Amino acid sequence: MTRIRVVQITTRLNVGGIAHQVIGVCEGLDPERFECTLITGRPGRFESQMLDYVDRQPGRLHFIPELGRDVFWRDLPAFLKLVRLLRRLRPDVVHTHAAKAGALGRLAAWAARVPVRVHSYHGHVFRGYFHPIAEALIVQIERWLGYLTSMVLLPSESQRDEIVVDFRIVPAEKTRVVRYGISVDEASTLPDQREVRRRFRLDAPLVVGMLGRMAPIKNHALTVDAFARLQSREDVPDVQLLLAGEGETRAELERQVADLRIGDRVRFQGFQRDLRDVYAALDVLVISSRNEGVPIAALEAMAAGVPLVITAVGGLVDLIRDGENGWLTPLDDPNRLAEVLHQALVLPAERSRVAEAARRDVQARYRADAIHLELEQLYRDALTRAGARNPES
Numbered sequence: 001m002t003r004i005r006v007v008q009i010t011t012r013l014n015v016g017g018i019a020h021q022v023i024g025v026c027e028g029l030d031p032e033r034f035e036c037t038l039i040t041g042r043p044g045r046f047e048s049q050m051l052d053y054v055d056r057q058p059g060r061l062h063f064i065p066e067l068g069r070d071v072f073w074r075d076l077p078a079f080l081k082l083v084r085l086l087r088r089l090r091p092d093v094v095h096t097h098a099a100k101a102g103a104l105g106r107l108a109a110w111a112a113r114v115p116v117r118v119h120s121y122h123g124h125v126f127r128g129y130f131h132p133i134a135e136a137l138i139v140q141i142e143r144w145l146g147y148l149t150s151m152v153l154l155p156s157e158s159q160r161d162e163i164v165v166d167f168r169i170v171p172a173e174k175t176r177v178v179r180y181g182i183s184v185d186e187a188s189t190l191p192d193q194r195e196v197r198r199r200f201r202l203d204a205p206l207v208v209g210m211l212g213r214m215a216p217i218k219n220h221a222l223t224v225d226a227f228a229r230l231q232s233r234e235d236v237p238d239v240q241l242l243l244a245g246e247g248e249t250r251a252e253l254e255r256q257v258a259d260l261r262i263g264d265r266v267r268f269q270g271f272q273r274d275l276r277d278v279y280a281a282l283d284v285l286v287i288s289s290r291n292e293g294v295p296i297a298a299l300e301a302m303a304a305g306v307p308l309v310i311t312a313v314g315g316l317v318d319l320i321r322d323g324e325n326g327w328l329t330p331l332d333d334p335n336r337l338a339e340v341l342h343q344a345l346v347l348p349a350e351r352s353r354v355a356e357a358a359r360r361d362v363q364a365r366y367r368a369d370a371i372h373l374e375l376e377q378l379y380r381d382a383l384t385r386a387g388a389r390n391p392e393s
Contacts, residue, residue: 003031003032003033003034003035004033004034004035004092004093004379004380004383005034005035005037005089005090005091005092005093006029006034006035006036006037006091006092006093006094006095006379007036007037007038007039007086007089007091007093007094007095007114008022008025008026008036008037008038008039008095008096008097009038009039009040009067009082009094009095009096009097009101009104009105010022010038010039010040010041010096010097010098010101011040011041011067011068011097011098011099011100011101012040012041012042012067012068012098013040018097018098018122020296021097021120021122021180021181021296022038022097023038024181024182024368024372025095025372025375026038026060028181028368028369028371028372029372029375029376030372030376033376034376034379036060037060037061037062037089037091038060038061038062039062039063039064039067039082039085039105040061040062040063040064040067040101041063041064041065041066041067041068041078041100041101042063042065042067042068062085064078064081064082064085066078066081067081067082067100067101067104075100075104078104079104079107079108082104082105082108083108083111083112086108086109086112086114087112091109091114092114092115092116092379092383093114093115093116093117093118093379093382093383094106094108094109094114094116094117094118095118095119095120096109096117096118096119096120097119097120097122098122099124099125099138102119102120102145103141103142103145105119106119106145106148106149107145107148109148110148115150115383115386115387116150116151116379116382116383116386117148117149117150117151118149118150118151118152118153118378118379118382119145119149119151119152119153120152120153120154120155120178121152121153121154121155121159121163121293122155122293122294123159123291123292123293123314123315124159124162124163124167124291124293125138126138126139126142126162126167127291139167139169142167142169143168143169143170146169146170146174149170149174150174150382150385150386151174151175151176151378151382152169152170152174152175152176153175153176153177153178153378154175154176154177154178155177155178155179155180155293155294155315156177156179156293156294156314156315156318156319157177157318158314158315158317158318159293159294159314159315159318160172160175160177162314163175176378178371178374178375178378179294179365179366179371180294180296180299180366180371181366181367181368181369181370181371181372182296182299182300182303182362182366182367182368183368184303184362184363184366184367187276187279187299187300187303187304188303188304188305188359189276190276190279190280190304191276191277191280192280193280193281196277196280196281197281199277200242200267200269200277200281201267202240202242202267202281203240204238204239204240204265205237205238205239206237206238206239206240206283206345207239207240207241207242207281207282207283207284208223208227208239208240208241208242208282208283208284208285208286208341208345209241209242209243209244209278209281209282209284209285209286210223210241210242210243210244210245210285210286210287210288211243211244211245211272211275211278211285211297212244212245212295212297213245213246213247214243214245214246214247214248214249214250214253215247215248215249216248216249216290217289217290217291218247218249218288218289218290219288219289219290219311219332220243220249220253220288221249221252221253221256222288222311222332222334222337223241223286223288223337224241224243224253224256224257224260224262224266225256225260225334226286226288226334226335226337226338226341227241227262227265227266227338227341228260228262229334229335229338230338230341230342231262231265233338233342235342235346236342237342237345237346239265239283239345240265240266240267241262241265241266241267242266242267242269242278242281242282243266243267243268243269244269244270244271244272244275244278245270245271246270246271250268253268254268275297275300276300276304279300279301279304279306280304282301282306283306283307283344283345283351284306284307284308284309284341284344284345284351285297285298285301285306285307285308285309286308286309286310286337286341287308287309287310287311287316288310288311288329288337289311289313289314289316290311290313290331290332291313291314292311292313292314292315292316293314293315294314294315294316294318294319295316298310298316298319299319299362299366302325302326302355302358302359302361302362303359303362303363303366305355305356305358305359306355307326307327307344307351307354307355307358308320308326308327308358309326309327309329309337309340309341309344310326310327310328310329311328311329311330311331312328312329312330312331313331316328323354324354324357325354325357325358325361326354326358327340327343327344327354
């Protein structure tokens with residue numbers, strides 16, 4: 001039996017949710033039935049690379065530096081290299097991720113006559129990233145690319161509604177909701193909290209935190225603002241703020257912390273090799289993004305028993321039921337975020353109840369092994385619909 005050849009293409013393998021999923025899929029597909037190859041570009045200036053944390057597989061990993069998040073005049077060389085590589089690899093399925101790799105990868109797969117072209121939206125850049133004129137142009141380009149796409153995968157129902165209804169990228173029949181998968185057992189195995197907090201210089205009995213890339217879209221400034229307002233309350237609990245990550249807004253955030261005079265209550269820790277150290281340190285994880293898909297960090301924190309306070313945007317609204325398995329707050333409302341944080345911090349029984357409900361949800365809906373089986377079947381079905389020869393038959 002010949003294996004189905006799948007090529008995953010992503011812009012870069014920076015430490016984060018997309019890289020986590022792409023690598024996880026390549027490792028999780030049944031090796032007796034699927035042969036998975038990964039094509040990627042280079043990470044950005046402020047980004048660590050996920051490949052520093054996983055074993056490389058010689059012959060199954062291909063670098064095209066121009067594919068990275070870079071200026072547009074590198075797109076043509078990246079496209080030509082992709083076409084040549086795909087013609088040599090002769091995949092049955094090309095599965096693209098992220099905006100640039102999604103555009104160039106689908107075009108190259110079409111040019112190389114790959115029978116099935118799948119694209120995953122892990123969030124989108126149609127709102128909140130660029131000038132409105134640029135965003136409108138991106139939407140139109142994505143609609144054109146939709147004609148070349150066999151199937152579009154979304155991690156949540158609300159994101160499917162955005163793609164199909166709000167932005168009219170592709171018709172509903174081309175879409176499937178495929179949830180992200182994590183190793184629940186691994187995420188829930190945490191180091192000793194006292195040791196981690198000592199290493200992070202955290203001495204307060206309560207710790208609130210954010211983690212990940214420091215970029216405008218992640219809106220760390222909102223959390224810092226809300227934390228400062230929390231500190232100004234007369235009934236404020238003894239709490240510190242942990243910011244784990246790097247990125248282009250770090251210097252700005254450090255200035256904000258200094259201007260608000262809360263430097264003694266805030267710790268910047270940079271990128272962490274093992275995010276379970278961060279989960280072990282936290283009593284509450286905040287995600288205050290302006291736009292978001294379904295962050296892997298949110299799923300892992302839920303599995304680890306860390307309750308979430310999040311802004312009600314993107315796929316997050318499908319993940320969290322307010323007051324049941326986490327707390328939702330409006331976008332750009334630091335007063336409300338401070339109020340919700342206060343409630344969560346002063347009511348430990350509520351934190352425990354919410355954390356347990358979140359853990360049950362992840363166990364039931366986001367296990368990696370089940371997601372990989374679902375994806376394998378989707379690839380087979382797409383090959384059948386395309387009328388392509390099924391290598392397994």
